[in-house]
Structure formats: structure tokens, C-alpha cells
Amino acid sequence: MRLTGAEILAHILIEQQATTIFGYPGGSVLPIYDALYNHRDTITHVLTAHEQGASHAADGYARATGKTGVVVATSGPGATNLVTGIATAFMDSVPMVAITGNVGSSLIGKDSFQEVYTMGITMPITKHNYMVQKIEDLAPTLRAAFRIAGSGRKGPVLVDITKDVQVAEYDFTPEPAFVEQKPPFTADEEIWEIVRYLGRSKRPLICFGGGVVSSGATAELYELVHKAQIPAVHTIMGTGVLSWDDPLNVGLAGMHGFVSSNQALEHADLILAIGFRFSDRVALNTHKWGKRASIVQIDIDPSEVNKNIKIDHAVVGDIQLILQKVLPMVEKTTHPVWVNEIAEWKKEDYQPAGSNTTLKPHQVIGVISELAGEDAVLVTDVGQHQMWAAQYCHRTQPRSFITSGGLGTMGFGYGAAIGAKMGVGARRVIHITGDGSFHMNMNEVCTAVSYNLPVVTVVLNNNVLGMVRQWQTDFYENRYSNTTLNRKTDYVKVAEGFGAAGYRATTLTELRDALEKALLADGPVWIEAVIDKDERVLPMIPGGGTIDDMIVE
Amino acid sequence: MAENKQVVSMLVDNNSGVLARVSSLFARKGFNIDSLTVSATDNEAISRITITTQGDTQTLSQILSQTGKLIEVQSVVALDGESSIQRELLLVKIAADEAMRSVIREVADIYKASVVDLSVDSMVVELTGKPSKIDGFLAVIEQYEILEMCRTGVTALARGNTILGGNMAEDIL
Numbered sequence: 001m002r003l004t005g006a007e008i009l010a011h012i013l014i015e016q017q018a019t020t021i022f023g024y025p026g027g028s029v030l031p032i033y034d035a036l037y038n039h040r041d042t043i044t045h046v047l048t049a050h051e052q053g054a055s056h057a058a059d060g061y062a063r064a065t066g067k068t069g070v071v072v073a074t075s076g077p078g079a080t081n082l083v084t085g086i087a088t089a090f091m092d093s094v095p096m097v098a099i100t101g102n103v104g105s106s107l108i109g110k111d112s113f114q115e116v117y118t119m120g121i122t123m124p125i126t127k128h129n130y131m132v133q134k135i136e137d138l139a140p141t142l143r144a145a146f147r148i149a150g151s152g153r154k155g156p157v158l159v160d161i162t163k164d165v166q167v168a169e170y171d172f173t174p175e176p177a178f179v180e181q182k183p184p185f186t187a188d189e190e191i192w193e194i195v196r197y198l199g200r201s202k203r204p205l206i207c208f209g210g211g212v213v214s215s216g217a218t219a220e221l222y223e224l225v226h227k228a229q230i231p232a233v234h235t236i237m238g239t240g241v242l243s244w245d246d247p248l249n250v251g252l253a254g255m256h257g258f259v260s261s262n263q264a265l266e267h268a269d270l271i272l273a274i275g276f277r278f279s280d281r282v283a284l285n286t287h288k289w290g291k292r293a294s295i296v297q298i299d300i301d302p303s304e305v306n307k308n309i310k311i312d313h314a315v316v317g318d319i320q321l322i323l324q325k326v327l328p329m330v331e332k333t334t335h336p337v338w339v340n341e342i343a344e345w346k347k348e349d350y351q352p353a354g355s356n357t358t359l360k361p362h363q364v365i366g367v368i369s370e371l372a373g374e375d376a377v378l379v380t381d382v383g384q385h386q387m388w389a390a391q392y393c394h395r396t397q398p399r400s401f402i403t404s405g406g407l408g409t410m411g412f413g414y415g416a417a418i419g420a421k422m423g424v425g426a427r428r429v430i431h432i433t434g435d436g437s438f439h440m441n442m443n444e445v446c447t448a449v450s451y452n453l454p455v456v457t458v459v460l461n462n463n464v465l466g467m468v469r470q471w472q473t474d475f476y477e478n479r480y481s482n483t484t485l486n487r488k489t490d491y492v493k494v495a496e497g498f499g500a501a502g503y504r505a506t507t508l509t510e511l512r513d514a515l516e517k518a519l520l521a522d523g524p525v526w527i528e529a530v531i532d533k534d535e536r537v538l539p540m541i542p543g544g545g546t547i548d549d550m551i552v553e
Numbered sequence: 554m555a556e557n558k559q560v561v562s563m564l565v566d567n568n569s570g571v572l573a574r575v576s577s578l579f580a581r582k583g584f585n586i587d588s589l590t591v592s593a594t595d596n597e598a599i600s601r602i603t604i605t606t607q608g609d610t611q612t613l614s615q616i617l618s619q620t621g622k623l624i625e626v627q628s629v630v631a632l633d634g635e636s637s638i639q640r641e642l643l644l645v646k647i648a649a650d651e652a653m654r655s656v657i658r659e660v661a662d663i664y665k666a667s668v669v670d671l672s673v674d675s676m677v678v679e680l681t682g683k684p685s686k687i688d689g690f691l692a693v694i695e696q697y698e699i700l701e702m703c704r705t706g707v708t709a710l711a712r713g714n715t716i717l718g719g720n721m722a723e724d725i726l
Contacts, residue, residue, distance in 0.1 A: 119570060120570075120573065123570075123573065123574060123577050124577050124578075124581050127624070128623075128624040128625075131570075148624060301622070302618045302621070302622075303615065303618035303619045303621075303622055305618070306611055306614060306615070307615060
């Protein structure tokens with residue numbers, strides 16, 4: 001059939017089963033929005049307050065569902081407003097297709113109204129990007145975008161479509177949706193080498209990250225951990241892959257990881273790194289990290305091998321397929337001495353004191369986790385609240401803890417929570433944020449109100465930029481430069497002004513009451529949870545440090 | 554680890570922006586580019602980019618694996634001096650009055666360089682060869698007054714039957 005470029009885009013979205021999309025219209029995407037109007041019964045377009053919110057929503061949708069998130073924006077400022085969201089997705093390997101319009105081909109390069117070189121701006125923050133200036137290239141390019149975003153190491157792909165292409169006509173034939181066919185893993189000798197490393201090890205430790213989630217290898221990882229009784233630590237991106245109360249899940253490692261997790265890394269004689277990229281927030285000191293251990297790595301991306309840490313043996317490929325090969329080769333075994341040693345370190349884990357009269361961060365997260373339940377999706381912003389959430393969120397399944405791990409994007413949370421909610425249906429979505437992050441993109445509440453999305457936001461309000469303040473306390477002699485916010489924002493009134501509901505809690509009982517009401521609401525609710533400005537995230541290993549530098553009080 | 558000069562050769566899709574993509578990757582990863590050439594190949598859809606860079610083995614391995622991830626890079630390989638032919642072209646304009654002409658000509662003859670332009674006060678000499686040969690010629694010619702010069706940067710092909718085709722990035726891990 002003969003269709004306009006804009007209609008071809010709509011047909012490809014339907015063909016690729018990307019029928020929930022996020023975006024914001026504008027001059028250079030008018031034909032696209034006209035086509036979306038034709039397909040409004042099939043394609044749900046969520047109109048956000050800001051393109052950045054839309055990009056985070058597409059990201060949150062992808063993280064919560066595993067599907068590719070789609071965002072649409074106009075040229076110029078529309079495209080530049082996507083940049084933070086695309087970079088966030090890129091750093092955490094989230095599959096996303098970003099569609100931008102650009103001015104007509106005859107206006108390209110003439111500094112036309114709302115013209116920017118979107119390709120150039122997004123080149124270093126996308127897995128790949130395209131500019132389509134010929135109608136015959138449009139359908140193949142869009143299909144390639146979905147294929148590239150959703151295969152191998154996933155990531156964002158941007159397609160910039162000039163306005164003339166959107167109105168030009170071309171023949172279109174529907175094709176089946178892209179489904180990733182993982183190339184079979186055949187290098188069995190490399191697997192035997194892993195098995196031999198495991199066989200020689202007395203103190204083996206698995207350190208896993210978000211790659212396990214991307215690969216869908218949760219069940220295989222669980223089986224390996226339990227069959228060979230290998231304790232495991234994880235990065236923030238690996239949260240929920242193993243249940244928090246699994247006795248072999250030592251828990252969060254790295255800068256704000258548990259004492260026990262970091263002790264285990266320090267004393268292991270073998271670290272099996274799975275879908276973990278040795279970031280500077282976990283492998284804090286590349287010369288001393290895992291210094292007693294041989295390091296064996298499983299990752300889909302060959303460029304992650306020997307990037308930050310010298311690897312003894314690497315197997316490159318899909319984690320799930322590799323673990324499926326490893327499992328039958330590994331002997332059922334136990335490491336009781338090592339597991340007991342870790343259990344002893346567990347007793348040394350930092351235990352913050354609770355309170356009945358004021359709100360303590362770990363208790364706030366504890367109540368959220370308890371009342372929201374195992375099935376809920378927790379979405380965070382960035383800062384202290386994010387680390388407290390990571391430490392105490394008690395997740396039991398993957399894709400139930402959504403956070404900007406690599407880029408550390410303040411303002412990520414609300415958009416991402418809206419996207420997640422669009423993806424997970426009846427499951428509860430709780431947005432945990434701080435007063436700093438929340439002020440960046442709280443405007444997205446209007447989106448949640450318009451679409452009647454029961455997203456519960458809990459703002460841990462300490463009136464300061466807590467994480468930066470914590471560093472100023474520890475490393476800058478309490479010189480609190482520009483971190484004392486003391487905003488006069490009345491969260492309850494602002495929520496009500498937007499058409500949402502708001503509560504304020506200063507004690508655990510008040511928080512419990514507010515949260516119980518919020519979880520029954522059929523629209524968005526904010527809860528301001530007031531905490532002290534001097535609460536710190538502990539333990540902490542400073543950047544570049546080792547466990548010997550750990551701050552525990 | 555020793556810092557070495559390395560020649561990296563890659564076949565890329567002949568699309569607009571592919572050079573920006575490769576150079577942007579080198580910039581953001583902090584890899585050096587000493588010289589870079591882009592040229593046509595026997596396939597009009599494919600171009601060859603040849604980059605000379607510096608780094609230890611680990612850096613070279615990162616360059617190959619990171620470059621290999623670019624969608625428009627079809628294959629990438631490191632070429633060493635022994636198993637590849639590396640050539641560069643030099644044009645150099647030297648101040649030369651009548652008295653100096655024969656002196657410079659003599660040096661040029663020894664290097665098999667040719668005089669390609671002559672004017673009253675200057676001459677332009679062209680030399681093709683291995684980068685080390687060009688370096689050697691320049692070292693001699695530097696004692697005269699060089700008005701302008703340019704080197705094309707290295708272009709290279711593997712010796713023998715080896716043809717750059719498959720993605721070699723995995724082989725170096």
C-alpha cells in the first residue's frame with residue numbers, strides 16, 4: 001500500500017508492537033502527530049509536560065517491561081530536551097527508539113527555525129542514530145532502529161526524520177515484529193575454563209549487574225548460585241535479580257554497598273563477574289579491587305573485557321545462553337567455611353538506629369517496601385534517597401527497582417515512574433525521590449493526573465541536597481556551598497494545585513497512614529516525608545578507595 | 554606497558570557522518586589520532602579509514618573492540634609494520650634560489666623523491682614511502698628553509714592473502 005512517511009512510521013510502531021509511546025508535538029512533527037491522530041485507537045500516545053519527562057517515561061517503560069520504549073519529539077529544542085533521557089538510557093543499556101522530526105530537507109543547514117544537528121548532538125549518547133532524508137529509506141531505517149535497540153547489548157537509537165519525508169509517499173508492506181534471535185553460544189572450551197576456575201576456588205563470589213536483567217538470565221543465575229553454593233553480591237542495576245532475603249545474596253556492593261558485600265569482594269579468591277561493567281562506583285580502586293581474586297567475566301560486550309579491570313578469563317556472549325551451558329557442567333558443591341565467613345561479616349553490617357518520634361530514612365524505605373508489597377515497582381531519582389532505597393528496598397524480582405545507575409540523572413524518577421506505570425498495568429508504582437531531584441521534574445505530575453495514573457511519590461525532604469552535602473561534610477570541612485535548599489514549597493498544596501493529592505508525614509505512624517491512603521487512590525499522590533538534614537548514607541567507601549577507607553559513622 | 558605507534562585499519566559504510574562517528578568515539582574514549590585517512594575501496598558502498606594511534610596493548614584492544622561496536626564499522630584490524638605495507642605521501646615546499654636547486658635535487662634523488670614544481674625562489678618535492686622514510690627525508694631537508702609541507706597520513710594494506718573482512722575485534726581479546 002502507498003502511505004505517507006508519517007503513516008509509515010505509525011504502521012511500523014503497530015508492526016513492532018510499540019503501541020504505547022511517549023512524546024510531545026511540535027512544528028517538525030506535525031505530520032507524524034496527524035498520523036497518530038488517525039491511529040489513536042491503536043497507539044496510546046502519552047503527552048508529557050516536557051520532552052525530558054517523555055524520554056524518561058520511555059526509558060522507565062522499557063526498564064519495567066523489557067520492551068523497547070519509544071519517544072517522539074520535534075526538532076531543535078524538542079530534540080535537545082531528549083538528550084538527558086537518551087544519555088540516561090545509553091549508560092544503563094536500555095532499549096529505546098527516539099523519533100525526532102527535523103526541518104524540511106530544503107531548510108537543512110540554513111539555521112532554520114528550530115533546526116539543530118540532532119545527529120551530531122546525539123551521536124555519542126546513542127548506540128546508533130540515523131537521519132532519514134529519503135522516503136524509501138524510512139521503513140528499513142525504523143526497523144533497523146528497533147533491531148539495534150533491542151539486540152545484543154541494548155541501547156537507545158535515534159531516528160531523525162525531515163519533515164518532507166514525513167509527507168512524501170512510498171509503498172509499504174508490513175513485516176513481523178522484530179524478535180531478538182540470540183546467536184547460539186558454541187565456544188564450549190571457554191565454558192570449561194569457567195568451570196575449572198570454579199573447581200579450584202575455595203572462596204568463589206559472583207558479582208552481577210544489570211546485564212543479567214537485560215539478558216533475562218534471572219532463573220539461570222539463581223540456579224548457578226544455589227547449585228554450586230556461590231554467594232553473590234550485586235550492583236545497583238542488579239537489584240531484585242536475587243531475592244533480598246536469599247541467604248546466598250550478600251547484597252549491594254560498592255561505594256554505598258554493605259560491609260559484608262565489600263568484605264566478600266575483598267576476600268574472595270575468585271570473582272565471577274556477570275553482566276557487570278566494573279564501574280568506578282563498584283570497582284572503586286582498579287588497582288586494589290578484588291586483589292586476592294582471579295577475575296572471570298561473562299558479558300555480551302567484548303569492549304567491557306579489560307576495560308577497567310584486568311580480566312583473567314572472559315567469555316563474551318549472551319549471559320543466559322552461557323549460564324545455560326555452565327549449569328550442567330558445574331558440580332553440585334558447597335563452600336561452608338566461606339559462606340560462614342560471610343555470615344560473620346553480615347553481623348558487622350551497618351545498622352542504623354530507628355526512631356518513633358522522627359522519620360529515619362531506612363524506616364521510610366522499609367514502610368514503603370512493606371506496604372507496597374513484593375509486586376510493586378519502585379522508581380527512584382538520584383541522591384541519598386536512591387542509595388537508601390537501594391539498601392533497604394527488599395526487592396524479590398528483577399525489573400522491580402528502576403533507577404538511573406550509570407548517568408545518575410536527578411529528575412529521572414517521575415517520568416520513569418509514569419512510563420513504568422503505563423507498562424505494568426495494575427501493579428503498584430512507587431516513586432521515591434528527594435526534594436532536590438523532585439524539583440527538577442515535578443511538573444510531570446500533570447501527566448499522571450491527565451492519564452489518571454496512580455503513581456505514589458514519596459519525597460524524602462531534608463531541605464538540603466543531601467548527597468552533595470554529605471560529601472561537603474566528609475571532604476570539604478562542612479562548607480555547605482549551595483546545598484542548603486530550604487525551599488518554601490508546600491508539597492500538599494502544589495499536589496492539589498495540579499489536581500493530585502498530597503500528604504505530609506513527620507512520624508512513622510503518619511507515613512503509614514498516608515501511604516495506606518495513597519495506595520488506594522486512583523490518581524497520583526505525593527507524600528512529603530520529613531527527615532533530618534544531617535542524615536547520611538552509610539557505609540561509604542570514598543571514590544578511589546578500598547574497604548580500608550570505609551566510613552561507617 | 555610500552556606506548557607504541559599502531560596502525561588501525563577499518564572498513565566502514567560509505568555514509569555521511571561515519572567519519573564523525575569514528576573520530577567522536579576516539580575523542581570521547583581518549584584515544585589518540587596521529588593521522589587519519591579516508592579512502593575509497595573496490596566497493597563503492599564501503600570506505601577504508603586508516604588511523605595511526607598510540608597506546609599500549611590494552612588501549613589497542615579497547616580501540617579495536619570499541620570501534621568494532623559501531624554499527625557502520627564492518628571490520629577493524631590492527632596492522633603492524635612487518636605484516637603490512639604502510640605508505641604515506643609528502644609534499645614539501647622548500648625555499649630554493651638558483652644556487653640551492655641542485656643541492657636539494659641531489660638529496661631528493663637519494664630518497665627517490667621527485668621535484669613536482671619549480672619557481673624562482675622555491676621548489677616543491679613529492680615523496681611516497683614508509684612513514685620512517687618520510688621522517689628520514691624530512692630530517693635531512695629540515696636544514697633548508699621549509700616554507701610549507703603536508704603529509705597525507707598513513708594508508709596501509711596487509712601483506713599476502715589476508716583481506717580485511719571479518720570483524721577481528723574478538724581475536725585480540
